[in-house]
Structure formats: structure tokens, C-alpha cells
Amino acid sequence: MASRTPSVAPRSEDQQSGAERAPRRRLSVDERREQLIAVALELFSNHAPEDVSIDDIAAAAGASRPLVYHYFPGKQALYEESLRRAGEELSGRFEEPAEGPLSERLLRVMGRYLDFVQSHAAGFTALLRGGSVVAGPNAGAVIDQVRLAAAEQILHHLDLPEPSPALRRTVRAWIANAEISSLDWLADRSVPAEELQLQLVQELVAALAVTASREPALAAQLTGFFAAENPDGPSALLLRDLMGLLHTPGLGDSLLRLATP
Amino acid sequence: MASRTPSVAPRSEDQQSGAERAPRRRLSVDERREQLIAVALELFSNHAPEDVSIDDIAAAAGASRPLVYHYFPGKQALYEESLRRAGEELSGRFEEPAEGPLSERLLRVMGRYLDFVQSHAAGFTALLRGGSVVAGPNAGAVIDQVRLAAAEQILHHLDLPEPSPALRRTVRAWIANAEISSLDWLADRSVPAEELQLQLVQELVAALAVTASREPALAAQLTGFFAAENPDGPSALLLRDLMGLLHTPGLGDSLLRLATP
Numbered sequence: 001m002a003s004r005t006p007s008v009a010p011r012s013e014d015q016q017s018g019a020e021r022a023p024r025r026r027l028s029v030d031e032r033r034e035q036l037i038a039v040a041l042e043l044f045s046n047h048a049p050e051d052v053s054i055d056d057i058a059a060a061a062g063a064s065r066p067l068v069y070h071y072f073p074g075k076q077a078l079y080e081e082s083l084r085r086a087g088e089e090l091s092g093r094f095e096e097p098a099e100g101p102l103s104e105r106l107l108r109v110m111g112r113y114l115d116f117v118q119s120h121a122a123g124f125t126a127l128l129r130g131g132s133v134v135a136g137p138n139a140g141a142v143i144d145q146v147r148l149a150a151a152e153q154i155l156h157h158l159d160l161p162e163p164s165p166a167l168r169r170t171v172r173a174w175i176a177n178a179e180i181s182s183l184d185w186l187a188d189r190s191v192p193a194e195e196l197q198l199q200l201v202q203e204l205v206a207a208l209a210v211t212a213s214r215e216p217a218l219a220a221q222l223t224g225f226f227a228a229e230n231p232d233g234p235s236a237l238l239l240r241d242l243m244g245l246l247h248t249p250g251l252g253d254s255l256l257r258l259a260t261p
Numbered sequence: 262m263a264s265r266t267p268s269v270a271p272r273s274e275d276q277q278s279g280a281e282r283a284p285r286r287r288l289s290v291d292e293r294r295e296q297l298i299a300v301a302l303e304l305f306s307n308h309a310p311e312d313v314s315i316d317d318i319a320a321a322a323g324a325s326r327p328l329v330y331h332y333f334p335g336k337q338a339l340y341e342e343s344l345r346r347a348g349e350e351l352s353g354r355f356e357e358p359a360e361g362p363l364s365e366r367l368l369r370v371m372g373r374y375l376d377f378v379q380s381h382a383a384g385f386t387a388l389l390r391g392g393s394v395v396a397g398p399n400a401g402a403v404i405d406q407v408r409l410a411a412a413e414q415i416l417h418h419l420d421l422p423e424p425s426p427a428l429r430r431t432v433r434a435w436i437a438n439a440e441i442s443s444l445d446w447l448a449d450r451s452v453p454a455e456e457l458q459l460q461l462v463q464e465l466v467a468a469l470a471v472t473a474s475r476e477p478a479l480a481a482q483l484t485g486f487f488a489a490e491n492p493d494g495p496s497a498l499l500l501r502d503l504m505g506l507l508h509t510p511g512l513g514d515s516l517l518r519l520a521t522p
Contacts, residue, residue, distance in 0.1 A: 130401050140391050165451040166460075173441050173464075177434035184433070190426040199427075203434075203471060210467045213502035214460070219509040226515035236519040241474035243520050248480040254487035258497040259504050 033071050036061055041082040045120035049079050049134035080138050083127070087142040090116050091149035098157055102225045103201050103234040105157060110178070110197045117182045118193065125186055128179060150175050154204075160221055167218060170211045174204045202238040294332050297322055302343040306381035310340050310395035341399050344388070348403040351377050352410035363418055363486045364495040367462045370414070371439070375454045378443045386447055389440055411436050415465075421482055428479060431472045435465045463499040 027035060039061040043052045054075055058065045072078045093112040096105045117124055127135055127143070151171050155163050163171075178200050185196050212219040229235040246252035288296060300322040304313045315336055319326045333339045354373040357366045378385055388396060388404070412432050416424050424432075439461050446457050473480040490496040507513035 165445070165449060169442055169445050172445070173434075173438035176437035176441055180434050180437055181430055184426070184430050188426060199475070203468070206467060206471045207464070209503065209506060210464060210499070213499070213506050216509070219506055219512060223509060223511040223515065226512055226519065229515070229519055231519060231522060236522070238471070238474070239516065239520040240522065242470065245470060245474050245480055248477070248484060250484040251480060251487055254484065254490070255500065258487065258490055258492060258494075259500040261492060261497075261501065 032063075032067075036063070036068060036071055036078065037081050037085060040078040041085055044079055044082045045086070045123040047122050048126040049075075049123070050126075052079075054078075076134060076136055079134055080136060083135075083139060083142050086120060086123070087146045090146050094150050094153040096153070096157070098159070101229045101233050101235075102157055103205055103229060106154075106201045106204060107197060107234055109153070110200050113178070114182065114185075114193045114197055117186065121186050125183060128183055147172070147175055150178075158208075158221070158225075160218075164215060164218065166211050166215060167208075170207050171204075174200075174207055177203060198234055198237070201234045205235050205238055293324075293328075297324070297329060297332055297339065298342050298346060301339040302346055305340055305343045306347070306384040308383050309387040310336075310384070311387075313340075315339075337395060337397055340395055341397060344396075344400060344403050347381060347384070348407045351407050355411050355414040357414070357418070359418055359420070362490045362494050362496075364462050364466055364490060366418060367415075367465060368458060368495055371458045371461050374439070375443065375458055378447065379454065382447050386444060389444055408433070408436055411439075419469075419482070419486070421479075425476060425479065427472050427476060428469075431468050432465075435461075435468050438464060459495055459498070462495045466496050466499055 036057065040052075040057050043056055043060060052075070054065055054068050057075075057078060058068045061068070068078075072081070090113070093116055094109055096109050098105070127139060151168070154171050154174075155168070158167070160167070181196060181200060185191070185193075191199075208218075208222065212222050226235065246255060297318065301313075301318050304317055304321060313336070315326055315329050318336075318339060319329045322329070329339075333342070351374070354377055355370055357370050359366070388400060412429070415432050415435075416429070419428070421428070442457060442461060446452070446454075452460075469479075469483060473483050487496065507516060
């Protein structure tokens, strides 16, 4: 591999990229590396990795092909670094102050999540649909880290001293639901983002209620959570929609019959 | 690749495998091929693919290593054929007569699914946890086919003329839940199989109810389904557990407040 001193970079590339901007200065080694990663991340977000070449990255960075190779051994390395950065950014979006109704915190997190999904649509789809050779063996580890960060944030907000295996399972299954639903949504956009955002939050609330109905200790813990929910918040809207099922002709009778032995 | 006439197979392997059985006869080409696949499937079910060698397969089949190579170009090919067979077998287990309460049909299907998961534990885990090089590029297609077969069976039982995108999303997300929950369960066995079996069915019922609460047309379709449920069936038990939340001190009041604007 070539040395990392920036002096070997051909001058022409800097002149090319800075043509429209003035005054301009030569990028430092670190700045150039970051710029290449930023450009690669942008390209890998909007195209399947197979459809992005080193030439595309060089052109978008206003750099020469040899300059890109001077910083990275090849496309795979640039993809992996982009993926690592994207994973860190996504994990960062899960962080939310532990204040206010829980479902509304989740709603904000899911808003940021779906923004991320939209702005990285092609890369997100290619990565999670799998089958890409470019993704390489390290892609799975990045995905797992993001899933773990998501699960830890949710468990942190639920504020339980020791989450049960059933609760952990509920949270992991819901994270898979969020992934699958986002992939579906990117493919067909059959509902507005705000609707999916609300639905996913409500689906976690429903799944938590089902799990709590089997675990009295969890039900007790969720008492404070439901007490803080707003009358026009996601949980209230869900409960009212569910109450609506009781008014569906024939269905209400069956549900009441089954609920009361 | 070698010719497929069985005459090139060394005699010694047949003598070896049949040593304890008598009377015995020489396996035909098709029989031998099926036997090798059956042996490979058994080994790949109980070990990660990395931990199974052609020698292991030959030994378990009472065959020589050259004989195995006579039928299959290598371990990858035997793994892929085993995986394809396992996928077909699992898909077959989803088939269930469209008779009786829906949740009880699902309960039977999930019983067969969890039996399969248990009897293929190591292979199931290695495949779905991913990261195995042996799994190869075709493994994803087999997994997708099984998921599709599962979704189609569920939609078939729901008996809707045209399932909505939201319903399809609900079903796919629940299939992911079943996979994740089985992987968790294989790893820690924190609950008996029967409990997970019931919980997964109830989680689909709950997810369908949430989706129906947003789609009056689906709610109307589910009316017949709930009318046929038994008072001691999975849906009734779920509803009664959920009613129990109303009796959790503090929680019932919050839920009633939120449900009634």
C-alpha cells in the first residue's frame, strides 16, 4: 500500500474539486479521508453497492482514482467504512431524553429512524435484503450492533432493573418488525411516513401490553408508563381503535364472550 | 466431474456400511444419492456447517470419501441440497386443513414448526444467525422461499380475497418474530416449547387485532374468525390475560382513562 503523505496526491484533483469555490485551501490528510468517506456514504446510501465504482467516488469527490486508492485499498474498504459510519449515525438517532410520555419519546425516535431510512434508501435496502457480495463479512456485525443499540435504548426507557427474557424477546421482535416494515415501505410507500411512524410505536405498545399480560411484574412496571400517556398520544389512539373493534357488528359479541369465561 | 454409473463406486464402501445388516443389497444410484443427502441433512441439522466435513458425511453414510465426491462436487453442494430439502420439509409443515378455530390451526402449525426447529437446532441457528461462508449465496433464496410459504399459508387461512399491504406487513413481521423467538429459545430454552408455541399464536392474534383496528374491512373479515374461537382456545386465553391488566392496581385506571376520550 502507498504511503499516507498527502504530497503524492496529484495536484489536478484538488484544482478540479475546488473550481467553483474560492478562496479554497488544500485538504489535510484527515480532511481528505473524511471527504472521501462522506462522498462514498452519500453514493452507497443512494445506490446498491454493486452500482457504485471507485471512479464514481473519485468523480463525486473531485479526486483522481489514484488518490482514492492512496487512502483506501479498494471499494470494499470504503463500503465498510461508510457502513460503520452509517451504523454509528443511526445508533445515535435512537438516543432520546428519558422525559415525557414513553410513546411520544418513541415517536420522536421513529421519526428520526424513518428519516434515516429515507435518506439512505437504496443502501439500506441492499444491505438488509442481503445477497450483496460487496457488503462483505463485516456487514452483519454492523447490523447486529445497530440492533443491539436499538434494543438497549428501548430497555433503558422502560427503566426495568432486570428485563425478563420475554421482554427482551418482545423488543427484539419489534425491532425486526421495524426493519421489515421500513423495507416494505421503501418498496411501495403505500402509507405516509408519519402513519408508519405512529403504527410502529403503537405496535410496540401493543406487544408490551401482551407481554405484560403474562408477567404481572412487568404489568406493575408499566403502570407508571401508562399513567403518563397523553389522552391524544399514540397509546390512547391505539386503545380507542381497539375499543372500536367492539363496535364491529358480530365481532364485539365474540370478543366479549371470549374475554369473560 | 466423474460419470454417474454406480459401477465406479468402490465395492468396499457398501460392504462397510452394511456390515451389521443382513440380508442387504447394493444401493442404486438414486438410493445412494438420497442416502448421502439424508446423512448430510442429519449432520448439518445438528452441527454448524463449518463443523461438518466430507469425511464426517462419508463415515456416517458408511461410504468412502471418493464415493461422496462421485455424487457431489463438494461440501457446499451437499449443504445446499440438504438446505433445499430442509426448506421443503419445513414449508410442508405449514400446511394445515382450513377447518376449526383459526388459532388452533395455527397452534398445530407452530407445534410442527417448533419440532422442526428443535430437531434441526444447530443448523437452524447457524443458518439464521448468518455469517457462515458455507451457507453460500443460495441460502438466502431458500430462507426467502420458506418465509413466503409461511406467509401464503397464513393469508390462505385468513381467507381474504385481497390482503391489504398492512395485513401483509403484519404477517411478515410476525414470521420474523417467530424466527427470532425460536433462535432465542434454542439458545436459552427459558420456557417450555408449548409455552412459546401458545405465545407466538397469541402474538399473531394480537397483531391481527391491532391491524384490524385500523382497517374496518379487515375487522369485518375477522368477525367469523373470532366467532369460531373456543372459550378455552388461544384467543380467549389472550383476551382474559389482557383483561387482567385492567385489574393491575393503577394500570386499569390509566387504560380506561386513555380508552375513553
